[in-house]
Amino acid sequence: MTAIAFTQILLNGLALGAAYALIALGFVIVLNAAGAVNFAQGELVMAGGFVSIAVAPLIGEATALPGLLLLPLVMGLMGLMGAGFAWIAYFPVRKRHQVAVFVSTIAAGLVLQHLANALFGAAPRAGPPLISGNGLTVGALSISLQQIAVMVCAAVLISGTGLFLGRTQTGRQMRAVAQDPEMAAAIGIRPKRMITLSFALAIALAGAAGLLLSNQFFVSPNDGGLFMLKAYIAVTIGGWGRLDGAVIGALLIGIFETLVAALTSYLVAEALLYALLLIMLVFRPSGLLPERARARV
Amino acid sequence: MSDPRSRLALGVAAIALALYALFFAGDYALHVLTRAGIYAIAAIGYQLIFGRLGALSLAQGCFFGLGAYAAGLGALELGLGFPLTLAAGVLLPSLLAALIAIPVLRLASHYFALATLGIAQLALLVATNWTDVTGGANGLYGVPPIETGTLSFGHGLPLTLLVWACVGLALTVSHRMTAGQRGLKVETLREAPLAAAALGIDGSAIRFRFFVASAALGGLAGALQAHAVGVVSPDVLQFHVLVLILAMTVIGGRASPLGAVLGALLLVHLPEWFRDFADYYLVVYGAALLAAIIFLPRGLAGLFGKSEMPPVETADAEAPRDPAPHTLSVETVSKRFGGVTALDSVSLTLAPGEILGLIGPNGSGKTTLVNLLSGIDKPDGGRILLGDADITGKPPEYIARSGLCRSFQHPQIAPDLTVLESVEAVTAEGESAAARVTEAGLSDRANENAGTLPPAALKHLEIARALAAGASVLALDEPAAGMNEVERANLAALLKRLADAGHGILLIDHAMDFLLPLADRVICLSAGRVVAEGTPADVARDPAAINAYFGESPL
Structure with missing residues (x-):
């Protein structure tokens, strides 16, 4: 493989990984806020893709930046959906076993999947591009504008999320609730409000990922499962509950998939990813990196 | 499925299904x-x-x-x-x-x-x-x-x-x-x-x-x-097969096999009944699963009520056998978590019939010691002997079967089991669970669900379970926490009786007015080390113990 080809693959992998990182980041935010896995995270990415397609006519073909202009709108709508999602699929089973949340989010994902199927049909559809235009060529390296836009958008959103959670009062309150809801309530933070906000943020990020992926990779109602699985694996690699780890894990998966697929086939890349995951869980049953918190007896 | 009502329901359902299939x-x-x-x-x-x-x-x-x-x-x-x-x-x-x-x-x-x-x-x-x-x-x-x-x-x-x-x-x-x-x-x-x-x-x-x-x-x-x-x-092999089976189990009822059959009958027939909805049928299916997990935690089977075991009379229960007495010996045991030394070369012995008080400020290593004794954590050094048997680093279930059982700071119970059922779960064959319930002073509550018990009764339940499991040595982690005077007196009386019957009891508590009169000897831990040891009166006056609790006097 030439250096150029390698760089090209790395670039493609990074763009894919950047979109995965948004999904994984949302996955972890819900994980920390709710203490449970959101199995519908993938379907929410898919929903974000279809919402983008549905609202795309508002902008029209004329503008040069259709996706970029749509992004705030899509994220806003998905954020609202996220708040609703929390109240329908999470709060009613909050006090029960973790497994109940698993099942309720599987069910919610099922509803989204079949709703998309009934409304849009099973065939893959292309979402709006972030930027129209072809791209540029640097030497023998061809870079699509789309890919650059995906990476820049993801980077901005990820750092924005990091700053929001780390530096703002609301973000600190959300983290406080994630760490200990009872203690947070005792110092005057309203846990339900913060958890709702966490869901909204997480699902807005999933929606953004849906828009980012929808042009290059298309979107179809049955895509959700794979997105969810990638986020789940990314969070396992990156350390259960760690925001930074989730982003790194997702980037690694994106690069791994693209690289192995280029060397062999997409199929092998997929199988190898699952096999490596299983091997990792055999040798490191509590994840690759240390978990955020350890249960007390 | 063993009570007559469920058997009748099963019979009627089976016959109805057979008649439907045949005719x-x-x-x-x-x-x-x-x-x-x-x-x-x-x-x-x-x-x-x-x-x-x-x-x-x-x-x-x-x-x-x-x-x-x-x-x-x-x-x-x-x-x-x-x-x-x-x-x-x-x-x-x-x-x-x-x-x-x-x-x-x-x-x-x-x-x-x-x-x-x-x-x-x-x-x-x-x-x-x-x-x-x-x-x-x-x-x-x-x-x-x-x-x-x-x-x-x-x-x-x-x-x-x-x-x-x-x-x-x-x-x-x-x-x-x-x-x-x-x-x-x-x-x-x-x-x-x-x-x-x-x-x-x-x-x-x-x-x-x-x-x-x-x-x-x-x-x-x-x-x-x-x-x-x-x-x-x-x-x-697709994911939807799993989801269908999962939905049948959730909708039918988590723990009732007949519920699973009901769920299967329902979910396989539903698409036939809802043909007119076409694509939206599957949306309804997802929504039904969501509704079931939210509104029917026990599934459809839950609607027919829990199959109750007949209440058991506890009055005439025979006196339980006491297990062979064992001496617990802890020899220079250490435990580190990362860079923190939680226990540093701790030694103690606990003879049959003795109540050994273990005191020390929060974070001094009391619970860590109980976790090591019961096998939940493994020590980094030292030995733990029960009688002559080396139980160092053995799995918890092995240690429990050797005769050392513990209680937890936050009682760990199955809320839907009654007191008697909770004890029955660990009672050896031929022994009477009811006798253990009576022994622990819970005979009035034998048929109440463990999840509805007040905190004090939960502590007694944990002790009853440990006795039923054949414990000769009990390690009790703050059993009196949150108890009022009467409850403490009851607990103290129970522990005295158990010690008189030959059980060795390691008792952790912060309440000195409860622990000191009860204990035969007391050990004080501070920062993972034994800083004082002796009779309750000696330890209560020991400067090292006082210092451990109150720190250097600021005066």
């Missing part, structure tokens, strides 16, 4: 009924691992699909006949389950779900792409119908009857695994895994059995499906 169902209705029976078997299996043990296995659809492939390949490639193809269908997934059980079952719940999902995805990829063997995306065609000698179960009523006979078999297997004390053990294991281990319940063995049994029943269902429809395609 009212047409060809198509029989076909649907067969499908429902096949899924009922998979759901009964799934209930064992998901419902009973609470482990979210995402591989049940995979086991179902592997069963179908094994039966199909057995018939087409190896020329196996009818009973053997079913055996192949049961065997392949069971083997896979047994192979992955050890690494997978020890994972925390979120990694267990992910690992089983990863295995299911791998199986799907293999089935879709190993075209030479599996026929790839097209799958296997022409799996022969079930025939044996002159009997043909190819389709229609004979097939329906065969499948439902297998449902009966699955119900029997499930019943045998969950009836009586076995069921109580499993319930304790699911709701309070730490306590289960600390009471001698061998969780790994139970999880292994249940996981393999769930795979076997999933495989049986898949094998029947292969024969019933004649085709096996990668579709049988």
Whole structure:
């Protein structure tokens, strides 16, 4: 493989990984806020893709930046959906076993999947591009504008999320609730409000990922499962509950998939990813990196 | 299923179903009924691992699909006949389950779900792409119908009857695994895994059995499906198969095998009834699953009420036997967490009949010591002996069976079991659980659910369980915390009686007015070291102990 080809693959992998990182980041935010896995995270990415397609006519073909202009709108709508999602699929089973949340989010994902199927049909559809235009060529390296836009958008959103959670009062309150809801309530933070906000943020990020992926990779109602699985694996690699780890894990998966697929086939890349995951869980049953918190007896 | 009311319900339902199949169902209705029976078997299996043990296995659809492939390949490639193809269908997934059980079952719940999902995805990829063997995306065609000698179960009523006979078999297997004390053990294991281990319940063995049994029943269902429809395609390994089985279990009822059958009947028939909704039917299906998990935590079976065990009289219970007395010796035990030394070369002995008080400020290592004694954590150095037996670093269930049991700061109980059932779960054969309940002063509450007990009674329940599990040495972690004067006096009287009967008791507490009069000797820990040891009066005056509690005097 030439250096150029390698760089090209790395670039493609990074763009894919950047979109995965948004999904994984949302996955972890819900994980920390709710203490449970959101199995519908993938379907929410898919929903974000279809919402983008549905609202795309508002902008029209004329503008040069259709996706970029749509992004705030899509994220806003998905954020609202996220708040609703929390109240329908999470709060009613909050006090029960973790497994109940698993099942309720599987069910919610099922509803989204079949709703998309009934409304849009099973065939893959292309979402709006972030930027129209072809791209540029640097030497023998061809870079699509789309890919650059995906990476820049993801980077901005990820750092924005990091700053929001780390530096703002609301973000600190959300983290406080994630760490200990009872203690947070005792110092005057309203846990339900913060958890709702966490869901909204997480699902807005999933929606953004849906828009980012929808042009290059298309979107179809049955895509959700794979997105969810990638986020789940990314969070396992990156350390259960760690925001930074989730982003790194997702980037690694994106690069791994693209690289192995280029060397062999997409199929092998997929199988190898699952096999490596299983091997990792055999040798490191509590994840690759240390978990955020350890249960007390 | 053992009480007369459920038996009656089962009988009536079975007869109604048989009458429907024999006299009212047409060809198509029989076909649907067969499908429902096949899924009922998979759901009964799934209930064992998901419902009973609470482990979210995402591989049940995979086991179902592997069963179908094994039966199909057995018939087409190896020329196996009818009973053997079913055996192949049961065997392949069971083997896979047994192979992955050890690494997978020890994972925390979120990694267990992910690992089983990863295995299911791998199986799907293999089935879709190993075209030479599996026929790839097209799958296997022409799996022969079930025939044996002159009997043909190819389709229609004979097939329906065969499948439902297998449902009966699955119900029997499930019943045998969950009836009586076995069921109580499993319930304790699911709701309070730490306590289960600390009471001698061998969780790994139970999880292994249940996981393999769930795979076997999933495989049986898949094998029947292969024969019933004649085709096996990668579709049988898709995620939606798992979701369907999961939905049947959740909607029917987590812990009731009849609920699983009901769920299967309902979910297989629903699409027939809701044909007019077309694409939106599946949306309704998802919404129904969501509604079931929110509004029916016990599923449809919960609507018919919990099958109660008859209340047990506790008054005439015979006096329980006391276990052989053991001396507990802790020799220079140390434990580090990362860079923090939680325990530094701690030694103590506890003789039969003695109450040893263990005091020290928060973070001084008291609970860590109990965790090491009970095997929940492993020491980094030193030895722990129970009598002559070295129990250092042994698993909790081994230590419990050797005669050392503990209680927890936050009681670990199965809330839906009654007091008597909770104790029954760990009582040795031939012993009386009722006697232990009486001994712990809980006979008035024997038939109340553990989840509704006040805190003080929970502490007594933990002690009753430990006694039932055969403990000669008890390690009690702050049993009097949050108790009022009367409750403390009751607890003190109980502990005195137990010590007089020969039990050694290691008693952690912060309440000195409770602990000092009760203890024969007291040890004070500070920052992981023993700083004072002696009679209660001596330790109470010991400057090192006072310093440990109150720090350097600021005055």
